[in-house]
Amino acid sequence: MKNWDAPPSGPNNVVDGQASEAFKVLEEQLSTIHRASAEDADYAQESSNLIKNLILTDVSIKTIALHQKLQREGTALLFESLL
Numbered sequence: 001m002k003n004w005d006a007p008p009s010g011p012n013n014v015v016d017g018q019a020s021e022a023f024k025v026l027e028e029q030l031s032t033i034h035r036a037s038a039e040d041a042d043y044a045q046e047s048s049n050l051i052k053n054l055i056l057t058d059v060s061i062k063t064i065a066l067h068q069k070l071q072r073e074g075t076a077l078l079f080e081s082l083l
Helices: 019-082
Strands: none
Touching: none
8 A cells, every 4th residue: 555645656756846857747747648549549440430431332232133123023014914
């Protein structure tokens, strides 16, 4: 368990008057975290877009195939009624 009464130690601690260095380190770390989060979000968004586009392509192809089938069947029925 951490002792909260003890002052922080190390070269970048605020207690020893090195707040500017501590803040620089903190900003660098936060920048790294934000950059990694943005990359993860971009990957997730692109993956989602890919899946959506694959589904739309599949549905479009199946819709065209169904339309062609119905046209053939309709044409066949028309010819049968004429005979």
